[in-house]
Amino acid sequence: MNRISIQLVLGLLICITTSYATITREGARDFVLTQIVNDRIGNVNVLLSDELIAANTNVSGMGHTILTPYSSNWVAFIDEAPAFGWTHACSYVFIDAESGQYQIHTAGMDYLRYPNAIFDRL
Secondary structure, three states: OOHHHHHHHHHHHHHHHHHOOOOOHHHHHHHHHHHHOHHHEOOEEEEEEOOOEEOOOEOEOOOOOOEOOOOEEEEEEEEOOHHHOOOOEEEEEEEEOOOOOEEEEEEEOOOEOOOOOOEEEO
16 A cells, blocks of 8 residues: 555544544533533532433333433433422433433433433532
């Protein structure tokens, strides 16, 4: 292979690698804390999944269904008013680990229902 061909192949590999960059758990954590709850830190409780959760997984309990929208999801659970027991709003933030896109789903207070993932308080 000549030198130009090698440089072309290396350039293509770099482009392909950067176009499929993934969002790490730390990146998801930083995004949720700085972009979603920034002005409410200290007034809400935030939990974040320790592992990626597959598409169409129900993360809600108590007879509700809230499905993960992306093929690989970081899921953040935000208790909007922790001092009010079980009668208030909460939010689920789904972050696509491949693209960084996100969706926020607001629901009544519920608990997380995903037995294979650990959710750590942030």
